[in-house]
Amino acid sequence: MAAIAFSSPSSYPISAKGGDVSFPSAPRFVRCAALPSQSPECDITKLLQLPSNGKVLSAELSGIVPSPNMRARLLEKEPARTPDNRLRIFSGTANPSLAKEIACYLGMDLGKINIKRFADGEVYVQLQESVRGCDVFLVQPTCPPVNENLVELFVMIDACRRASARSITAVIPYFGYARADRKTQGRESIAAKLTANLITEAGANRVLVCDLHSGQSMGYFDIVVDHVYGQPVILEYLEGKQISRDIVVVSPDVGGVARARGFAKKLSDAPLAIVDKRRQGHNVAEVMNLIGDVKGKVAVLVDDMIDTAGTIANAAALLKDEGARAVYACCTHAVFSPPAIERLSSGLFEEVIVTNTIPPALKNDFPQLTVLSVANLLAETIWRVHGDVSVSSIFQ
Numbered sequence: 001m002a003a004i005a006f007s008s009p010s011s012y013p014i015s016a017k018g019g020d021v022s023f024p025s026a027p028r029f030v031r032c033a034a035l036p037s038q039s040p041e042c043d044i045t046k047l048l049q050l051p052s053n054g055k056v057l058s059a060e061l062s063g064i065v066p067s068p069n070m071r072a073r074l075l076e077k078e079p080a081r082t083p084d085n086r087l088r089i090f091s092g093t094a095n096p097s098l099a100k101e102i103a104c105y106l107g108m109d110l111g112k113i114n115i116k117r118f119a120d121g122e123v124y125v126q127l128q129e130s131v132r133g134c135d136v137f138l139v140q141p142t143c144p145p146v147n148e149n150l151v152e153l154f155v156m157i158d159a160c161r162r163a164s165a166r167s168i169t170a171v172i173p174y175f176g177y178a179r180a181d182r183k184t185q186g187r188e189s190i191a192a193k194l195t196a197n198l199i200t201e202a203g204a205n206r207v208l209v210c211d212l213h214s215g216q217s218m219g220y221f222d223i224v225v226d227h228v229y230g231q232p233v234i235l236e237y238l239e240g241k242q243i244s245r246d247i248v249v250v251s252p253d254v255g256g257v258a259r260a261r262g263f264a265k266k267l268s269d270a271p272l273a274i275v276d277k278r279r280q281g282h283n284v285a286e287v288m289n290l291i292g293d294v295k296g297k298v299a300v301l302v303d304d305m306i307d308t309a310g311t312i313a314n315a316a317a318l319l320k321d322e323g324a325r326a327v328y329a330c331c332t333h334a335v336f337s338p339p340a341i342e343r344l345s346s347g348l349f350e351e352v353i354v355t356n357t358i359p360p361a362l363k364n365d366f367p368q369l370t371v372l373s374v375a376n377l378l379a380e381t382i383w384r385v386h387g388d389v390s391v392s393s394i395f396q
Contacts, residue, residue, distance in 0.1 A: 115152065154202040210377075
């Protein structure tokens with residue numbers, strides 16, 4: 001499968017003016033599953049010819065047609081496009097490279113915004129162009145540091161509201177606090193609901209999220225929620241590797257069975273296995289047994305996120321003990337809290353496949369890691385929301 005490498009820096013300056021951020025040297029590289037559209041406003045040449053996992057990938061700018069599957073599916077279903085100066089995309093400081101890819105796909109520049117911190121840590125946001133009567137999309141995942149990025153999102157929303165934007169959509173590729181979606185013990189907070197309330201009260205009219213930890217979290221919002229999935233990007237990448245023979249999709253816990261079943265159905269209707277685990281405490285998991293047969297097969301573990309990697313590493317060890325020939329790990333959100341990197345690079349996995357909803361840090365790199373871009377899916381969704389076109393048809 002043809003692919004293009006896009007840079008994704010490990011750290012960014014706080015101030016981002018004119019939608020252009022000065023990236024540091026030695027970036028982490030992202031393998032993109034589908035190319036953004038060409039545009040005179042987006043200099044794609046700077047994004048090409050970059051190494052990915054030690055290999056140099058290249059493409060001719062004059063006739064870019066790689067990754068036909070995903071690109072063709074999107075083009076078949078996309079509405080007729082005409083220039084529209086009522087669409088504005090702004091990026092926070094959490095993941096500016098992803099926002100830039102999204103704008104590039106849509107053939108436009110990021111909106112001009114100034115974001116900085118005062119000496120005491122307070123956030124300052126000023127829009128540097130008019131958004132009166134515009135549909136504004138704010139790209140800001142609430143990844144670590146979660147609270148910093150969350151407050152920044154609130155202030156960005158407030159700035160757009162006070163600037164008379166017609167509508168404000170918070171594009172949150174990774175929704176922090178999503179795991180705190182219910183009470184498991186007495187006197188606990190349901191922080192997912194609280195976060196939803198705060199985003200609504202800040203002035204957002206709509207939220208666009210990617211792979212929520214549980215679908216029920218959509219009900220916590222009193223505004224419209226568009227929920228998209230990173231599965232198509234990962235599925236296309238796996239199909240390109242041609243490992244579908246003797247493959248079995250594995251859910252690392254009982255709670256992820258529905259997700260793994262849907263993934264298996266789209267992956268040539270592969271068989272399903274389930275790892276039964278008993279959690280002893282927060283970020284601590286113990287694998288008990290395996291439901292299903294993986295002996296002599298290629299096992300693909302599917303989850304929405306990898307945090308400390310305790311669950312998925314224990315599951316991989318069990319699958320190896322049960323005779324799996326190779327183990328792949330696939331997830332949308334690479335949180336990678338310590339000691340995740342040590343566990344993932346220990347030799348249990350043939351490959352760890354994640355997406356760039358959270359910017360990959362250089363310190364979190366290891367040989368088995370592959371990062372895919374979801375910019376095309378988010379950009380297509382943004383365009384459809386702006387044009388009042390069906391979003392669900394993207395995934396059909």
